[in-house]
Amino acid sequence: MDDLETKYKVKRFSRYKSQIGLVIMTASIFVLFMITSPEVFLRGRIYQSFLSTVPFIGFMALGLTFVLAMGEIDLSFPSVMALSGFIFTITFQTTNSVILALICSILSGVIVGFINGTLVTSIGIPSIVVTLGMQFLIRGFSNIISNGLARTVAVDKTISYKIFVGKLGPIPAQSIWFIGITIFFYFLLFRHKFGEHVLFIGDNQETARMMGINVKRVKIIVFILMGVMASLAGILSCYRMRTWWPTMGEGYMMMTMA
Template structure:
């Protein structure tokens, strides 16, 4: 959110805020995990991570979030503004779009999704760790790039992002299923990001 106020420093400010909050959690929790096994008897657990017709509730919630995101991006004026700002922020500003507000709102929406994912992760494992979510940043980047969203913005779809998530999830399981060490997962994730970026660079002119 801070980086949205100064365009050249979006990435630096976002990473700085990430490290600041992460460090605060380490200090506040004394680097210790928090267990809450009793949550399994609460109705909230059944609603969020229980099962309905044999299917985990996470699947339903993920589908609902995806559908809402698709509507927001494709059918709502907010999604149109995101597309214009991502494609050309200067042109969007000349059209009367509040570029900073659109960026901040987009960051907030992504943060909401990350918060929900963290809640589901804690409920599934009955434990919160201060290191919860470490490594997910790389996976998220890989999924987005595979899904067809380039680094320069202005192009991309919700369906493509979901496809990218599916590919990453399949690869995460596939590496272990092939009998390879889990440490290879990060190697392949990085390789996928590099290949995806190269593909966007080579075909970027055609896309735009």
């Protein structure tokens, strides 16, 4: 009995050793920073700043996790972030309706994701080619329709501002949203049939198809999910900065992938 229990513990540790190693490494880096720069890393301001800005990258990283787990890639999300942010800004300025602005902005991410997924699954174009082309297309389109000019959006006077980027005590609201969505995505990927299908497709697409999984539908849904998360990042960036700018999302690609 003891041998079986020991083997079980070793097997369980082996399953999570990469995650444990990552946690230890991250904790070690933080301790090093606290020792070398205590005036910065022993104060709460830097962590509030961290919790305010990282969720924008984190939302897109959550969507990208599903894309990568499926064995595909999406390089269009920084431009989708910019396009959705612009649509949110213009719609709110025109109608003064937060709900309509949110719907139109998220819908733009859904449309881009659907187009990406359809081109990959129906025509058979590699996802890296489709999404790279889509990135340049959307970025150029956003610059043209905005005339390359930044725009302000006075969402700070709405109730939704406090809901999305306000504070619960010292904790920024966007970090709470991020934690909640992360937990949901974890269960979706590892505790739900849809997540199992995504992982099956990433492991062996042909085997997944033989098992009766609708590979085309799952891929399209995942690309749509990626578009929605990029849209959400663009919306919350507009909320926090109260401004949209043409280069929104640029420089986020490598940080998101990391």
